[in-house]
Amino acid sequence: MPINLYIFLALALFSIGVIGVLTRRNAIIIFMCIELMLNAVNLLLVAFSKMHLADSMAAGAAPTLTNGVDAQLFVFFIMVVAAAEVTVGLAIIVMMYRNIHSVDVNFLNRLKN
Amino acid sequence: MNITEILFWLLTAVALGGALLVVTSKNPVYSVLALIATFFALSGHYILLNAQFLAVVNLIVYAGAIMVLFLFVIMLMNLNTETEPQKNKWLKLAGTIAGGCFLLVLVAALRDADSKSTMALVGSGDTGLIQNLGKALFNEYVIPFEISSVLFLSAMVGAVVLGKK
Numbered sequence: 001m002p003i004n005l006y007i008f009l010a011l012a013l014f015s016i017g018v019i020g021v022l023t024r025r026n027a028i029i030i031f032m033c034i035e036l037m038l039n040a041v042n043l044l045l046v047a048f049s050k051m052h053l054a055d056s057m058a059a060g061a062a063p064t065l066t067n068g069v070d071a072q073l074f075v076f077f078i079m080v081v082a083a084a085e086v087t088v089g090l091a092i093i094v095m096m097y098r099n100i101h102s103v104d105v106n107f108l109n110r111l112k113n
Numbered sequence: 114m115n116i117t118e119i120l121f122w123l124l125t126a127v128a129l130g131g132a133l134l135v136v137t138s139k140n141p142v143y144s145v146l147a148l149i150a151t152f153f154a155l156s157g158h159y160i161l162l163n164a165q166f167l168a169v170v171n172l173i174v175y176a177g178a179i180m181v182l183f184l185f186v187i188m189l190m191n192l193n194t195e196t197e198p199q200k201n202k203w204l205k206l207a208g209t210i211a212g213g214c215f216l217l218v219l220v221a222a223l224r225d226a227d228s229k230s231t232m233a234l235v236g237s238g239d240t241g242l243i244q245n246l247g248k249a250l251f252n253e254y255v256i257p258f259e260i261s262s263v264l265f266l267s268a269m270v271g272a273v274v275l276g277k278k
Protein backbone atom coordinates (compact mmCIF):
# COMPACT_ATOMS: atom_id res chain seq x y z
CA MET A 1 0.00 0.00 0.00
CA PRO A 2 1.24 3.56 -0.58
CA ILE A 3 2.76 5.06 2.55
CA ASN A 4 0.74 8.25 2.00
CA LEU A 5 -2.48 6.44 2.85
CA TYR A 6 -1.08 5.34 6.20
CA ILE A 7 0.16 8.87 6.90
CA PHE A 8 -3.30 10.32 6.18
CA LEU A 9 -5.05 7.67 8.27
CA ALA A 10 -2.75 8.31 11.23
CA LEU A 11 -3.20 12.08 10.87
CA ALA A 12 -6.99 11.72 10.76
CA LEU A 13 -7.01 9.56 13.90
CA PHE A 14 -4.68 11.99 15.67
CA SER A 15 -6.83 14.98 14.72
CA ILE A 16 -9.99 13.25 15.93
CA GLY A 17 -8.17 12.73 19.24
CA VAL A 18 -7.25 16.43 19.37
CA ILE A 19 -10.86 17.43 18.62
CA GLY A 20 -12.05 15.14 21.39
CA VAL A 21 -9.67 16.68 23.91
CA LEU A 22 -10.79 20.17 22.89
CA THR A 23 -14.54 19.58 22.81
CA ARG A 24 -15.28 17.26 25.73
CA ARG A 25 -15.39 18.00 29.46
CA ASN A 26 -15.54 14.47 30.83
CA ALA A 27 -12.05 13.60 32.16
CA ILE A 28 -12.37 9.93 31.18
CA ILE A 29 -13.29 10.76 27.57
CA ILE A 30 -10.33 13.15 27.37
CA PHE A 31 -8.13 10.34 28.61
CA MET A 32 -9.53 7.98 25.95
CA CYS A 33 -8.80 10.56 23.25
CA ILE A 34 -5.18 10.63 24.43
CA GLU A 35 -5.09 6.84 23.96
CA LEU A 36 -6.44 7.37 20.45
CA MET A 37 -3.59 9.76 19.65
CA LEU A 38 -1.02 7.29 21.00
CA ASN A 39 -2.46 4.59 18.76
CA ALA A 40 -2.31 6.82 15.68
CA VAL A 41 1.41 7.29 16.29
CA ASN A 42 1.86 3.54 16.79
CA LEU A 43 0.23 2.82 13.44
CA LEU A 44 2.48 5.33 11.71
CA LEU A 45 5.61 3.81 13.29
CA VAL A 46 4.66 0.31 12.11
CA ALA A 47 3.92 1.59 8.59
CA PHE A 48 7.28 3.36 8.43
CA SER A 49 9.04 0.23 9.66
CA LYS A 50 7.59 -1.71 6.73
CA MET A 51 8.45 1.18 4.41
CA HIS A 52 12.12 0.89 5.35
CA LEU A 53 12.00 -2.85 4.81
CA ALA A 54 10.58 -2.32 1.31
CA ASP A 55 13.22 0.33 0.71
CA SER A 56 16.12 -1.92 1.64
CA MET A 57 14.69 -4.69 -0.54
CA ALA A 58 14.35 -2.30 -3.47
CA ALA A 59 17.96 -1.18 -3.03
CA GLY A 60 19.04 -4.71 -3.81
CA ALA A 61 20.69 -5.29 -0.48
CA ALA A 62 20.16 -8.66 1.06
CA PRO A 63 17.07 -8.16 3.24
CA THR A 64 18.46 -8.70 6.67
CA LEU A 65 16.01 -9.66 9.34
CA THR A 66 16.74 -6.64 11.50
CA ASN A 67 15.44 -3.96 9.11
CA GLY A 68 12.60 -2.15 10.81
CA VAL A 69 12.83 -4.03 14.10
CA ASP A 70 13.63 -0.83 15.99
CA ALA A 71 10.36 0.90 15.10
CA GLN A 72 8.28 -2.09 16.16
CA LEU A 73 10.11 -2.27 19.49
CA PHE A 74 9.45 1.46 19.95
CA VAL A 75 5.75 0.68 19.54
CA PHE A 76 6.08 -2.06 22.14
CA PHE A 77 7.65 0.35 24.63
CA ILE A 78 5.00 3.00 23.88
CA MET A 79 2.35 0.43 24.78
CA VAL A 80 4.21 -0.37 28.02
CA VAL A 81 4.37 3.30 29.01
CA ALA A 82 0.72 3.81 28.03
CA ALA A 83 -0.36 0.95 30.28
CA ALA A 84 1.52 2.45 33.24
CA GLU A 85 0.09 5.88 32.45
CA VAL A 86 -3.48 4.58 32.38
CA THR A 87 -3.24 2.99 35.82
CA VAL A 88 -1.99 6.18 37.46
CA GLY A 89 -4.36 8.43 35.49
CA LEU A 90 -7.43 6.41 36.33
CA ALA A 91 -6.39 6.36 39.99
CA ILE A 92 -6.18 10.16 39.89
CA ILE A 93 -9.61 10.39 38.20
CA VAL A 94 -11.18 8.09 40.82
CA MET A 95 -9.67 10.23 43.59
CA MET A 96 -11.01 13.37 41.91
CA TYR A 97 -14.46 11.80 41.71
CA ARG A 98 -14.36 10.96 45.41
CA ASN A 99 -13.46 14.54 46.29
CA ILE A 100 -15.78 16.58 44.05
CA HIS A 101 -18.32 13.91 42.96
CA SER A 102 -17.91 14.74 39.29
CA VAL A 103 -15.53 14.02 36.42
CA ASP A 104 -15.99 17.48 34.91
CA VAL A 105 -12.56 18.97 34.27
CA ASN A 106 -13.93 22.52 34.63
CA PHE A 107 -14.21 22.02 38.39
CA LEU A 108 -10.44 21.64 38.55
CA ASN A 109 -9.52 24.85 36.77
CA ARG A 110 -7.94 26.45 39.81
CA LEU A 111 -6.10 23.42 41.24
CA LYS A 112 -6.60 24.56 44.81
CA ASN A 113 -9.19 23.87 47.52
CA MET B 114 -8.91 -3.79 -6.53
CA ASN B 115 -7.44 -6.79 -4.82
CA ILE B 116 -8.21 -8.28 -1.44
CA THR B 117 -5.52 -6.29 0.37
CA GLU B 118 -6.93 -2.95 -0.74
CA ILE B 119 -10.47 -3.98 0.14
CA LEU B 120 -9.32 -5.00 3.62
CA PHE B 121 -7.32 -1.78 4.01
CA TRP B 122 -10.29 0.46 3.21
CA LEU B 123 -12.67 -1.63 5.32
CA LEU B 124 -10.37 -1.44 8.36
CA THR B 125 -9.80 2.28 7.76
CA ALA B 126 -13.54 2.92 7.69
CA VAL B 127 -14.03 0.99 10.93
CA ALA B 128 -11.16 2.81 12.64
CA LEU B 129 -12.28 6.29 11.62
CA GLY B 130 -15.94 5.59 12.34
CA GLY B 131 -15.09 4.22 15.77
CA ALA B 132 -12.88 7.21 16.53
CA LEU B 133 -15.65 9.63 15.53
CA LEU B 134 -18.12 7.73 17.72
CA VAL B 135 -15.72 8.01 20.67
CA VAL B 136 -15.75 11.79 20.34
CA THR B 137 -19.43 12.30 19.53
CA SER B 138 -21.39 9.81 21.62
CA LYS B 139 -23.14 11.19 24.70
CA ASN B 140 -22.93 8.03 26.78
CA PRO B 141 -19.38 7.24 28.02
CA VAL B 142 -20.01 3.48 27.85
CA TYR B 143 -20.67 3.77 24.11
CA SER B 144 -17.44 5.74 23.79
CA VAL B 145 -15.50 2.89 25.39
CA LEU B 146 -17.12 0.30 23.10
CA ALA B 147 -16.36 2.42 20.02
CA LEU B 148 -12.75 2.76 21.14
CA ILE B 149 -12.51 -1.04 21.46
CA ALA B 150 -13.78 -1.32 17.86
CA THR B 151 -11.11 1.18 16.78
CA PHE B 152 -8.40 -0.86 18.49
CA PHE B 153 -9.61 -4.04 16.78
CA ALA B 154 -9.41 -2.25 13.42
CA LEU B 155 -5.87 -1.07 14.20
CA SER B 156 -4.91 -4.64 15.10
CA GLY B 157 -6.25 -5.63 11.69
CA HIS B 158 -3.98 -3.01 10.15
CA TYR B 159 -1.01 -4.48 12.02
CA ILE B 160 -1.86 -7.96 10.72
CA LEU B 161 -2.13 -6.52 7.21
CA LEU B 162 1.37 -5.08 7.66
CA ASN B 163 2.55 -8.51 8.92
CA ALA B 164 3.38 -7.15 12.37
CA GLN B 165 1.82 -10.11 14.10
CA PHE B 166 3.41 -9.64 17.52
CA LEU B 167 2.20 -6.06 17.79
CA ALA B 168 -1.28 -7.04 16.62
CA VAL B 169 -1.61 -9.59 19.42
CA VAL B 170 -0.06 -7.28 22.03
CA ASN B 171 -2.41 -4.49 20.93
CA LEU B 172 -5.41 -6.77 21.39
CA ILE B 173 -4.28 -8.08 24.78
CA VAL B 174 -2.99 -4.84 26.30
CA TYR B 175 -5.27 -2.21 24.79
CA ALA B 176 -8.54 -3.90 23.87
CA GLY B 177 -8.19 -6.35 26.74
CA ALA B 178 -6.64 -4.76 29.78
CA ILE B 179 -6.80 -0.98 29.36
CA MET B 180 -10.32 -0.74 27.96
CA VAL B 181 -11.70 -3.07 30.63
CA LEU B 182 -10.10 -0.77 33.19
CA PHE B 183 -11.86 2.23 31.58
CA LEU B 184 -15.18 0.39 31.49
CA PHE B 185 -14.73 -0.64 35.12
CA VAL B 186 -14.09 2.93 36.26
CA ILE B 187 -17.05 4.29 34.25
CA MET B 188 -19.40 1.69 35.70
CA LEU B 189 -17.99 2.30 39.19
CA MET B 190 -18.84 6.00 38.91
CA ASN B 191 -22.21 5.20 37.31
CA LEU B 192 -21.70 7.72 34.51
CA ASN B 193 -24.43 7.98 31.87
CA THR B 194 -25.98 10.48 29.51
CA GLU B 195 -27.65 12.53 32.25
CA THR B 196 -24.48 13.13 34.26
CA GLU B 197 -22.38 13.88 31.19
CA PRO B 198 -21.03 17.46 31.36
CA GLN B 199 -21.47 19.42 28.13
CA LYS B 200 -19.48 22.35 26.83
CA ASN B 201 -21.48 25.12 25.22
CA LYS B 202 -21.85 24.80 21.50
CA TRP B 203 -19.57 27.67 20.56
CA LEU B 204 -16.66 26.09 22.40
CA LYS B 205 -17.42 22.80 20.67
CA LEU B 206 -17.49 24.52 17.29
CA ALA B 207 -14.22 26.30 18.03
CA GLY B 208 -12.56 23.04 19.09
CA THR B 209 -13.76 21.25 15.97
CA ILE B 210 -12.52 24.04 13.71
CA ALA B 211 -9.16 24.09 15.49
CA GLY B 212 -8.76 20.32 15.10
CA GLY B 213 -9.83 20.52 11.47
CA CYS B 214 -7.26 23.23 10.78
CA PHE B 215 -4.63 21.08 12.48
CA LEU B 216 -5.52 18.17 10.19
CA LEU B 217 -5.53 20.44 7.13
CA VAL B 218 -2.09 21.89 7.87
CA LEU B 219 -0.50 18.51 8.57
CA VAL B 220 -2.01 16.88 5.47
CA ALA B 221 -0.91 19.79 3.28
CA ALA B 222 2.59 19.67 4.74
CA LEU B 223 3.03 15.91 4.45
CA ARG B 224 1.24 15.30 1.13
CA ASP B 225 4.34 15.88 -0.95
CA ALA B 226 6.84 14.82 1.69
CA ASP B 227 10.01 13.45 0.19
CA SER B 228 10.30 10.00 1.69
CA LYS B 229 12.87 7.44 0.65
CA SER B 230 10.30 4.95 -0.51
CA THR B 231 6.65 5.43 -1.30
CA MET B 232 5.30 1.97 -0.60
CA ALA B 233 4.84 0.13 2.66
CA LEU B 234 5.43 -3.58 2.35
CA VAL B 235 2.16 -5.38 2.96
CA GLY B 236 1.75 -9.04 3.69
CA SER B 237 5.39 -10.08 3.63
CA GLY B 238 8.63 -9.44 5.47
CA ASP B 239 9.71 -11.23 8.62
CA THR B 240 10.31 -8.14 10.75
CA GLY B 241 7.17 -8.33 12.81
CA LEU B 242 7.44 -12.00 13.71
CA ILE B 243 7.89 -12.74 17.37
CA GLN B 244 11.21 -14.53 16.87
CA ASN B 245 13.01 -11.54 15.37
CA LEU B 246 11.46 -9.03 17.75
CA GLY B 247 12.32 -11.21 20.73
CA LYS B 248 15.94 -11.56 19.67
CA ALA B 249 16.30 -7.79 19.29
CA LEU B 250 14.40 -7.13 22.53
CA PHE B 251 16.60 -9.37 24.65
CA ASN B 252 19.91 -8.41 23.03
CA GLU B 253 20.03 -4.70 22.14
CA TYR B 254 17.02 -3.53 24.14
CA VAL B 255 17.40 -5.58 27.30
CA ILE B 256 18.21 -2.55 29.50
CA PRO B 257 15.09 -0.52 28.47
CA PHE B 258 13.09 -3.71 28.97
CA GLU B 259 14.35 -4.08 32.54
CA ILE B 260 13.83 -0.37 33.23
CA SER B 261 10.23 -0.67 32.07
CA SER B 262 9.68 -3.22 34.84
CA VAL B 263 10.79 -0.57 37.35
CA LEU B 264 8.36 1.84 35.67
CA PHE B 265 5.54 -0.66 36.17
CA LEU B 266 6.49 -1.10 39.81
CA SER B 267 6.42 2.65 40.41
CA ALA B 268 3.09 2.96 38.56
CA MET B 269 1.65 0.21 40.74
CA VAL B 270 2.89 1.86 43.93
CA GLY B 271 1.52 5.21 42.73
CA ALA B 272 -1.91 3.77 41.92
CA VAL B 273 -2.12 2.06 45.33
CA VAL B 274 -1.02 5.21 47.19
CA LEU B 275 -3.53 7.36 45.28
CA GLY B 276 -6.30 4.81 45.83
CA LYS B 277 -5.75 4.54 49.58
CA LYS B 278 -6.11 8.25 50.32
